[in-house]
Amino acid sequence: MTKFLIKGGRALEGEIEINGSKNAALPVLASSVLFKEKIEIENLPNIEDVKRMQELLDKLDADGRIDYEIAKKFRASILPVGAALARFGKVAFPHPGGCVIGERPIDVFLDGWKIMGAKTKLSKSAPADYEITAPEGLFGVDYTFKIPSVTGTEALIMTAVLAKGTTILRNAVLEPEIKYLADFLNANGAQIAGAGTTTIKIEGRSGKLLNYSTRFIVPPDRIEAGSFAILGALLGKNLRIKNFVAGELSTFLVLLFNVGVEYVLENNSIIFPAKGWSAFGGKDAYKKTLRASNVTTKEFPGFPTDLQAPFTILLTQAEGQSLVHETVFEGRLNYIQDLNKMGSRITLCDPHRAIVYGPTKLSGRALESPDIRAGLAFIIAGLIASGETSIGNIYQIERGYENIDYRLRSIGADIKQI
Numbered sequence: 414m415t416k417f418l419i420k421g422g423r424a425l426e427g428e429i430e431i432n433g434s435k436n437a438a439l440p441v442l443a444s445s446v447l448f449k450e451k452i453e454i455e456n457l458p459n460i461e462d463v464k465r466m467q468e469l470l471d472k473l474d475a476d477g478r479i480d481y482e483i484a485k486k487f488r489a490s491i492l493p494v495g496a497a498l499a500r501f502g503k504v505a506f507p508h509p510g511g512c513v514i515g516e517r518p519i520d521v522f523l524d525g526w527k528i529m530g531a532k533t534k535l536s537k538s539a540p541a542d543y544e545i546t547a548p549e550g551l552f553g554v555d556y557t558f559k560i561p562s563v564t565g566t567e568a569l570i571m572t573a574v575l576a577k578g579t580t581i582l583r584n585a586v587l588e589p590e591i592k593y594l595a596d597f598l599n600a601n602g603a604q605i606a607g608a609g610t611t612t613i614k615i616e617g618r619s620g621k622l623l624n625y626s627t628r629f630i631v632p633p634d635r636i637e638a639g640s641f642a643i644l645g646a647l648l649g650k651n652l653r654i655k656n657f658v659a660g661e662l663s664t665f666l667v668l669l670f671n672v673g674v675e676y677v678l679e680n681n682s683i684i685f686p687a688k689g690w691s692a693f694g695g696k697d698a699y700k701k702t703l704r705a706s707n708v709t710t711k712e713f714p715g716f717p718t719d720l721q722a723p724f725t726i727l728l729t730q731a732e733g734q735s736l737v738h739e740t741v742f743e744g745r746l747n748y749i750q751d752l753n754k755m756g757s758r759i760t761l762c763d764p765h766r767a768i769v770y771g772p773t774k775l776s777g778r779a780l781e782s783p784d785i786r787a788g789l790a791f792i793i794a795g796l797i798a799s800g801e802t803s804i805g806n807i808y809q810i811e812r813g814y815e816n817i818d819y820r821l822r823s824i825g826a827d828i829k830q831i
């Protein structure tokens with residue numbers, strides 16, 4: 414079985430680029446169902462979730478059947494469902510799989526499709542958990558999300574593009590990925606107004622497919638950018654992270670500043686200067702300048718839940734007590750037990766709150782990656798720990814990060830696959 418083997422304590426120097434965004438690429442790939450022709454996407458990250466989406470779309474035919482085995486591997490398999498329902502008048506699919514970070518229901522999607530005129534049948538066994546039909550077609554509606562959902566907003570925008578009449582989506586999320594999707598669809602003939610605000614208006618095309626004309630260039634991954642910045646904060650020695658879109662990480666950058674991390678923003682890069690770095694191995698093993706800070710995850714523009722685990726690693730090196738409040742998912746602090754085995758002192762108060770007491774020295778050990786983001790957090794922990802860390806179940810990390818070991822080696826990290 415493949416694992417990452419990490420030896421901690423090396424400074425990270427030089428330049429590293431942020432790759433294309435997973436969560437911007439996936440909805441645009443799914444939107445190909447709305448098109449008459451094939452679509453072109455540039456800067457697509459070569460990661461497992463993108464490969465699964467391509468396989469899923471390759472297998473999708475006019476029966477609207479979403480492949481059971483593939484869909485069980487990732488949450489974003491729900492993304493093409495609404496488009497398939499609108500295009501074929503029927504769709505059958507399993508409850509989507511993905512990271513085990515909470516319950517992850519799909520009720521806001523189902524409510525939306527039902528209100529638009531679809532009929533839902535549950536079967537709860539392979540090859541489909543849900544069978545949805547829309548014999549009369551789908552109709553534009555005024556729909557308010559009872560809970561703001563990222564993929565929910567994306568899926569219902571795509572459904573509405575082929576519905577009859579105007580749809581208004583209220584309490585929509587503000588994540589940048591929504592605007593990327595809407596801009597791409599608009600550039601190819603759709604009429605979507607208000608993406609990036611809480612109210613989105615879509616003029617339905619009554620089943621008329623879009624004609625492809627304009628390619629999508631996948632923007633840099635803001636979560637990879639934030640994770641690499643945390644590495645820069647802990648280990649950077651004249652480290653430049655390129656393709657860094659600061660405007661998408663403003664809350665994160667304020668927190669980094671509060672913790673006392675020194676960084677410079679320059680020409681789409683973030684730079685971690687040499688003077689902030691303190692050598693590993695001696696009694697000054699960790700920076701003493703870092704200060705504890707509380708963090709609460711929120712929908713955009715709040716602090717992203719996808720950066721909560723990597724940020725907690727940073728907080729283990731900060732002086733004082735930090736409260737980590739995870740408000741989006743109830744299972745996203747599960748990695749803390751393993752982190753404590755590496756030497757951190759973190760008290761889990763309840764499924765949503767943890768108190769980090771710092772600074773603590775971490776030491777390497779054998780870990781398994783629980784999900785994409787906690788997996789990357791373990792890599793960060795391994796890189797600052799003394800001794801050797803091994804991380805198994807790396808499929809979870811490769812779902813979201815392309816060639817991560819190779820790229821981190823290029824800036825000086827001691828990480829390899831065995």
Ligand code: EPZ
Pocket residue numbers: 435436439488489512515516517518519520521522560561562563564565718719741742743785786813
């Ligand atoms: C997206 O997941 C991202 N995935 C997640 O990234 C990210 O953590 C999350 O948004 C929040 O930012 C993709 O973009 C592919 P939600 P999504 O629906 O859309 C509840 C990663 O590592 N909810 O916005 O699945 C839900 O339980 C992944 O890249 C319902 O109650 O998240 C959660 O508490 C992990 N009913 C909250 O809403 C529903 O029908 C927000 O979830 C849907 C969601």
